[in-house]
Amino acid sequence: MGPIALCIGALLIISLTHWVYRWRNPRCNGKLPPGSMGLPLLGETLQFFARNTSFDISPFIKKRMERYGPIFRTSLVGQPLIVSTDPDLNYFIFQQEGQLFQSWYPETFTEIFGRQNASTLHGFMYKYVKSMVLNLFGHESLKKMIPEIELAVCTNLKRWSSQHTVELKDGTASMIFDLTANKLISYDPEKYTSENLLNNFVAFIQGLISFPLNIPGTSYHKCLQGRKKAMRMLKDMLEERRANPRKHQVDFFDYVLEELVKENTILTEAIALDLMFVLLFASFETTSLALTLATKFLSDHPLVLKELTEEHEAILRRRENVGSGLTWEEYKSMTFTFQFINETIRLANIAPGIFRKALREIKFKGYTIPADWAIMVCPPAVHLNPDKYKDPLNFNPWRWKGMELNVASKQFMAFGGGMRFCVGADFSKVQMAVFLHHLVTKYRWQAIRGGDIVRTPGLQFPNGFHIQISEKNKQQETKSNSILPNPDYAQATHLYG
Numbered sequence: 170m171g172p173i174a175l176c177i178g179a180l181l182i183i184s185l186t187h188w189v190y191r192w193r194n195p196r197c198n199g200k201l202p203p204g205s206m207g208l209p210l211l212g213e214t215l216q217f218f219a220r221n222t223s224f225d226i227s228p229f230i231k232k233r234m235e236r237y238g239p240i241f242r243t244s245l246v247g248q249p250l251i252v253s254t255d256p257d258l259n260y261f262i263f264q265q266e267g268q269l270f271q272s273w274y275p276e277t278f279t280e281i282f283g284r285q286n287a288s289t290l291h292g293f294m295y296k297y298v299k300s301m302v303l304n305l306f307g308h309e310s311l312k313k314m315i316p317e318i319e320l321a322v323c324t325n326l327k328r329w330s331s332q333h334t335v336e337l338k339d340g341t342a343s344m345i346f347d348l349t350a351n352k353l354i355s356y357d358p359e360k361y362t363s364e365n366l367l368n369n370f371v372a373f374i375q376g377l378i379s380f381p382l383n384i385p386g387t388s389y390h391k392c393l394q395g396r397k398k399a400m401r402m403l404k405d406m407l408e409e410r411r412a413n414p415r416k417h418q419v420d421f422f423d424y425v426l427e428e429l430v431k432e433n434t435i436l437t438e439a440i441a442l443d444l445m446f447v448l449l450f451a452s453f454e455t456t457s458l459a460l461t462l463a464t465k466f467l468s469d470h471p472l473v474l475k476e477l478t479e480e481h482e483a484i485l486r487r488r489e490n491v492g493s494g495l496t497w498e499e500y501k502s503m504t505f506t507f508q509f510i511n512e513t514i515r516l517a518n519i520a521p522g523i524f525r526k527a528l529r530e531i532k533f534k535g536y537t538i539p540a541d542w543a544i545m546v547c548p549p550a551v552h553l554n555p556d557k558y559k560d561p562l563n564f565n566p567w568r569w570k571g572m573e574l575n576v577a578s579k580q581f582m583a584f585g586g587g588m589r590f591c592v593g594a595d596f597s598k599v600q601m602a603v604f605l606h607h608l609v610t611k612y613r614w615q616a617i618r619g620g621d622i623v624r625t626p627g628l629q630f631p632n633g634f635h636i637q638i639s640e641k642n643k644q645q646e647t648k649s650n651s652i653l654p655n656p657d658y659a660q661a662t663h664l665y666g
Contacts, residue, residue, distance in 0.1 A: 195242075195249055198530060199537030202251055204233065204242035212244025221624040224516050224562055226549050229626070230254065234550065240536060250543045254550030256557070256579040258533055262525050262546060263587030273526035273543055298444060299592055301428070301436075305352070305421055306596045312497045314352070318603045319494050321348045326607055329638045334617050336633040337464055342457035343367060345600060349452040353421040353445060354406055369399035370450060396446070403442050421445070448593070455519050456597045460604055461634050463513045466564050467609075468616050468636075473509065473566055478609040480505045485610060495603060506602050508569035514583040516564060518549040521626040523585055548582045614638045 195201065207213035213229070221227045226234070230252065233241050239255040253259055262270050304310070325344045329335040346367050350356035358365055383390050410422050417423075425441045428434055467474045484499050485491075523546040531538040538544065553561040557580045558568065584591035608614075619632040 195539070197537050197539055199532065200535060201539075202240045202242045202536045203237040204252075206242070206244045206249065210247050212247060214245050217243075217245055218625055221626070222622065223624075224518075224553075224622070226547075226553050227521070227624060227626050230547055230550055239550070240534070248543055250545055251538055252545050252547055254547045255534070256551050256554075259546045259551065259582065260579045260586070261533065262544060263582075263585070266525075266587040269528055269531055270525040270544070271528060272524070274524045298436075298440065301424070301444075302448065302592045304424065306593055308595065311595055311599050315495055315497065315500065315599065315603065317352075318348065318600055319607070321345075322604050322607050326612060326638065330612060330640050332638075334635045334637050336619070336635050338457055338461040338630050338633055341460045341604070342453050345453035345456050346370070346449070348600075349449060351420075353448060354403070355420045355422070356406075366399060366402050369395045369402065370453075399449075400442060400446060403445055407438070407442065421448075451593055452596065456600055458519055458628055458630075459510075459514055459517055459597065460601055461630060462517050462622075462628075463509070463601065463605065464608070464614070464636070465616070465620050465634055466509075466513060468614070468620075470564055473564070474609065476505055476566075477509055477605065481606045481610050484606070495606060500599065500602055503602055503606075505566065506605060507598070508566040509605075510598055510601050511569050511581070511583075512564060512566040515552045515558075515581065516562075517628055518552055518583075519628050520548060520583070520585075521624070522547055523582070546582070551580060551582060554580075611641055612638050613641060 195206070205213065207216075216229050219227075219229060225231070233243070233252070234254055239253070240258060241252055243250050243252060253262065266272075321344055325340065329340060347356075347358070350366065356366060358367070383393060407422060407425070411426060414426065415423060422445075425436070425445075428436045429438065429441065467477065480503060484495075484502065525544045525546065527538045527540055527542050527544060529540045551557065555561050578586075584594040614636045617635040617637055619630060620634045621630070621632055623629045623631050
């Protein structure tokens with residue numbers, strides 16, 4: 170080997186060594202949080218996606234908290250990242266939304282959810298889209314939706330009780346998807362016999378939280394294909410509605426079409442379609458996971474089931490008209506139910522991380538967060554902190570007694586926080602409360618198989634949760650629990666009849 174080749178080889182080794190050194194030791198004007206950047210480009214991605222079968226904080230986070238403290242650095246899918254398990258920093262990040270931080274997600278996330286999805290929008294554009302969603306899922310709209318939600322719940326519970334077993338995660342996901350898709354786009358699965366929209370979302374979900382390797386046969390590739398097919402169906406439906414407009418606004422598609430034709434509108438078709446996709450996904454996937462886990466907790470904790478049942482039976486006894494359906498006032502009176510829901514989602518930790526990006530260099534507790542660095546707020550580390558929650562891995566709804574149940578705080582961020590607090594939080598809670606009301610007052614059930622959880626890092630039921638449901642005393646139910654005479658309830662029967 171000649172001297173020139175030796176020199177070139179030496180330069181390559183020096184360059185590679187320097188590159189690896191710079192990767193492991195990023196430049197910073199101050200003191201970076203401690204941590205490891207892992208392998209070049211790959212970072213610590215494989216460790217992050219490792220399976221965990223516990224409700225506890227993931228081993229990836231827990232080990233680094235023990236070694237580095239509540240704020241540390243890492244790298245995921247090639248992106249340098251600050252991980253915050255510190256309640257003070259989390260709260261600071263949410264309160265400084267749009268000033269020092271803005272919503273950000275990895276490139277793979279935007280590829281999955283769309284480059285115009287709500288998490289990528291900022292400032293006035295985000296507020297505009299948020300107001301559109303609140304027009305559909307705000308309190309006034311939810312009050313009117315209770316009869317529709319009730320009918321969906323009763324119809325499905327009745328059908329499941331005639332079956333030998335039902336896989337609850339799939340069953341509740343289908344129930345919620347049908348309800349939400351009807352409200353958003355008047356979707357009728359019988360009209361689209363060649364391709365089912367829900368099936369495309371199921372394919373999408375199966376690879377949503379997986380290693381981002383876009384090769385045929387991988388979960389990530391199947392996820393992208395599911396999104397592609399679902400988006401094509403949504404676009405076709407929007408075009409069909411545009412060609413055949415309706416005189417009155419009935420669903421969200423009508424609202425979108427009205428906005429698109431306005432002069433100087435800032436809404437685009439791409440934003441509208443990505444928004445529709447995210448709303449459909451978020452509304453049924455997260456709530457069905459929470460409902461499945463809630464039912465499992467009720468099966469495992471008879472004292473909780475007893476108190477929850479007593480609360481809902483008391484609602485029935487207080488009614489002047491035994492044939493009426495749930496009212497908004499009855500929903501708001503469900504104190505223990507809200508405690509139960511909060512405890513369920515505290516342990517569920519369906520969102521393992523909430524991502525933001527630093528808009529400029531920030532100093533916090535002696536550390537420097539460089540400009541343009543990503544930050545991952547870690548809700549599980551807050552929800553499972555023994556300094557904040559006594560015996561945090563124990564399911565204990567009574568821990569919420571006397572506490573504010575409907576807001577985000579430093580200690581509770583299941584729905585995010587700040588100006589990006591989840592706009593669908595109340596919609597999810599209403600669906601859960603209505604489902605629980607009819608489940609505990611009208612039915613008995615027993616677990617048949619499944620119910621085991623896995624986190625990768627999102628929550629999953631790999632073997633499902635199969636239960637057998639049976640009606641309670643039918644004669645008593647007909648006398649005291651029948652809600653068919655309610656005119657609002659009956660008016661909604663066209664959705665499921």
